[in-house]
Amino acid sequence: MKKIVLLLLATILMSATAKNAEPNFVGKWTGDDNKEVGFITFDKEGYASFEVKGQVLGGKEFEMNGQKGKMTYEINTKTNPIQVDFIVTKLDTGEEKRMLCIAEFIDKNTMNFALNFDNIRPKDFLSKNAIVLTREE
Incomplete structure (x- = not known):
């Protein structure tokens, strides 16, 4: 009985830890946008x-x-x-522009992703600028 209780407790603790873990964006993500495959890479250096x-x-x-x-x-x-922000910085002037995005993990290697080119953060994943990304690496 003691082993069953310990096993159950370990399972509960492991699932709680997994749910509270920070989502990991690092890697190369692929998406198919109107039959055009593209990639987004997030490296660990930012x-x-x-x-x-x-x-x-x-x-x-x-x-x-x-x-x-x-x-x-x-x-x-x-x-x-x-919320995900891509920041493009001109190296000679330091001028910055931001692309405002949102993300929602489906599982650790799949996420819904939406971006907007009008300096407005998307509110959902229903627009034409939404895509499902899958981690390749």
Whole structure:
């Protein structure tokens, strides 16, 4: 009887810990957007990048329109849904622009993700700018 109680207690503690664990965004995520496969990478140093059709935008340093920049990310897990901000910074001036997003984990390797290009954070995952992402790495 004692072994059964200990096993039950261990199972309850493990499931409670898993539910309270911070979601892990680090990795390469793939999504299919209108039959066009793209990737979002969150690295452990805080840099993010997008890849579509073999072109990479973001990371520690990239060039766009003759200007060098970097792309980082910030995540607020205290909100529901989770708030994700991509921050593009011009390296020469320090000027920043943010892309406001939301995320919701379906399981540890699958999430709903929505972004908006109008400097307004999406409210749900029903818009045309929502996608299901799957962790590749």
